[in-house]
Amino acid sequence: MAKPAVSAEKRHAIAMHGAPKYAPGFQHFDYVNPQAPVGGQLRLGAIGSFDSLNPFLLKGISPRGLGDVYQSLLERSRDEPFTLYANIARSIEVAPDRSWIIFNIDPKARFSTGDPITAEDVLFSYQTFRDEGRPNVQSYYRKVTSADILSPLSIRFTFEEEGRFEMPLILGLMSVLPKSAFETVDFNESSLTPFAGSGPYLIEKVEPGRRIVYRRNEHFWGWHLPQNKGRYNFERVIYDYFRDDDVALEAFKAHNIDARFESSAAKWSSAYESASGYRKSMPRIGLPAPMLGIVFNTRRAKFGDLRVRMALTYAYDFEWVNANILHGLYKRTQSYFENSPLAARGVINDAERLLLSPFADELPDAVFGAAFRLPETDGSGRARDNLRDAQKLLMEAGYRIENGVLKQGETGQPFEIEFLINNADYIKLISPFQRNLEILGIKSTIRQVDTASYQNRLTGYDFDMIINSWGQSLSPGNEQAFYWSRDAAATPGTRNYPGISLASVDMLIERIATARTRETLVTSVRALDRVLLAGHYVIPLYYTDRQWLAHWPEIRLPQIPSYWGTEPDVWWYEEAKQP
Known part of the structure; x- marks a missing residue:
């Protein structure tokens, strides 16, 4: 048996930075209802299928809900x-x-x-x-x-x-x-035979690929712990699997599902109207919104010039897309850490400037100048002023118009773009963009491929432009190297899809990963945000700071959401009162 380490004070918690919010002996988390009754069942929907009860492997597809077993x-x-x-x-x-x-x-x-x-x-x-x-x-x-x-x-x-x-x-x-x-x-073998967990639920019944039923474990050892008060309140939690989301929506409207999170703006706006008696809740989310954007692959020479990337950003009419396609339900993303205190706002401050000044030679002047802001339109679809600005930038970058075709001035090569996608929903986000690109003389095509082909091309960075999303947390760390570092740009299979290769970014990633104080972390993340934004590596799209949750009245939610919004583990069942 190993010799004990040098003694240290025993703690009830550990925070990445600063002190824990909850002191020793706390009673419960603030985002639960500690008086929530226990009982009833919660029926939820999932899309697709499952063939393994081992959630810790890549092999096989595991069902929803297993996190409550372990x-x-x-x-x-x-x-x-x-x-x-x-x-x-x-x-x-x-x-x-x-x-x-x-x-x-x-x-x-x-x-x-x-x-x-x-x-x-x-x-x-x-x-x-x-x-x-x-x-x-x-x-x-x-x-x-x-x-x-x-x-x-x-x-x-x-x-x-x-x-x-x-x-x-x-x-x-x-x-x-x-x-x-x-x-x-x-x-290492995926199986539909469960192994023992130590959590608040047990696997009661499995219908492979179709349904899994969890039963509340009345003998769960941890019911007395404060973090479990007001949570895991349903006697049973059932996940039914559907072949597609439209079928799952109809199951909800027929009251065969008790609650569902909606991700489609179109459905949230109008698809629930044929049902009655349900409720819509929109808990606020306090986490950074994912950066969803149209990504430039700067490994391609045509996207290597910052002015070109800026020009194409001017050509995207988000206001029209939001009003006509997204039902006006979204906000424009203006940060890689949108909807959080980590987002860079306003003009660069002294602490951020001090970090970035040694790298001024590789950074755009905009990093040190006015606050970043994406171009806006009136939403009419006729963004003439923005297109004039785009054309001017393209001319400055050495392009010219010849018979309505944008060509590189020295080579005469026409400017063409292929948008690579594996999700048909993205077509509606790209098509309006294509119309403006055509006005600029740029020919563009959309190529939709199967998942395997798409992943292979992403792994080898074999694309012009894609739509991608990067999620972030309130405590960024080592994952930033996988997203933005020079090593990642040169290594197949990372998430540095734009091919960002900057010494300043590597320095900031190192500071983020080793930050010992919250102040150091925030300053470093905001500086990174400024560099990424000023480089125009993506055309940012949209986000919402709300969850869209439809549920029947007997499913109750706490009044206070967490940073994550709300999740089923804090809900409870209460018999709906008859009118």
Whole structure:
């Protein structure tokens, strides 16, 4: 047995930056109803199918809801940027430099079989996920240099230097599996045979590919924990699978589904009118909105000039698209961290300028000048002023119009664009853009391919333009390197689809990943936002700061949403009153 680490104060929580919101002995999270009654059932819909009950593998498709069957060492709160609280681990000890963490397991913690959760189970889970888990999990867990069992209920993880500040939290989110369950079962084989979890729900019934039923576990060991108060209130949670979303919508209107999140502006506006008696709720979301945009592949010479990318941004009439296609339900995205305090707003401040000034030679002057703002139109579809500005920029970049065709001045090469998509819904976002491109003399085509072909071309960056979305959190970290770094730009299969290759961006990514204070993080993220925006690597599209949730009256929601909006684990069933 390994020698214990240097002692550290035992804690009930760990925050990425700053102090946890909830003090020791807190009663419940603020975004729940602690008086919510227990009972009833919740029927939800899912699209597609499933063929595996192992959610920890890429192999196979697992059903919705399995996250309530398994528990992690620590539990995340949803009204803080990134803070974890004691869960399977009753307490933690962390090195001042976060080079190691000790998890002290709650003696009451049990799997659904009644067997206690031990340090051996934690070690087995870590080793299994490190060697056979999803690729992103493997990459994180390999930053652990040693895992030492200190006692039957205590285990210490030690981390390599790179990324160690975030690693205690990443390990804290690790689900714990029973070692004994895999003595005769191969973890790496997808299966419809469930293995024991330690969470508030059990798998009661499975109809492969069609339905899964979860039953509330009255013997769940963690009902007394404050983070579980007011949560997991339904006696049963049922997921029915449908071949497409239109069928699922009809099932909701027939009251065969109790609630559904809507993602289509068109459906939210008009598709529910044939039903009556249901409710529409729109909880506010406090997380950064994903950056959904039309992406320039700057590896292609025609998109290498900033003026060209700016010109095409001027040619996109978002106001017309929002009014005529998106039912006016969206806002224009103006930041890679939109809808959050991380978004760069106004003119650059002194702290951001200090970070970016050494890189002035590679950055557009706009980074240091006026606040970033996308061009606007009157929404009429006749954006003449914007198109004149676009044409001027293209002329400055060395293009000329010849017989109505935009050509590169030196080579005479016509300017042509292929939009690569695998989602037919994107056509309606691109088609109005094509009309304006045609006015500029640019020929464009839309090529829709199957998922496998699309992924292959993305992996090799074989495209002109795509529509892509990057999600962000309130606590950005190591993932930014996968999104924007020079290494990512040169490595097939990353998410640096624009091909951004800037020393300033690499510096900011490093500062974000190693930030020790919230102030340092925010300053670095805002500076990164300014660089990405000023580079015009995407034409930003739209976002909403609301969830669109349709539900029947007996499904009740807490009054206070979290940063995530609302989720089924905080809802409850209350018999609807008759009129």
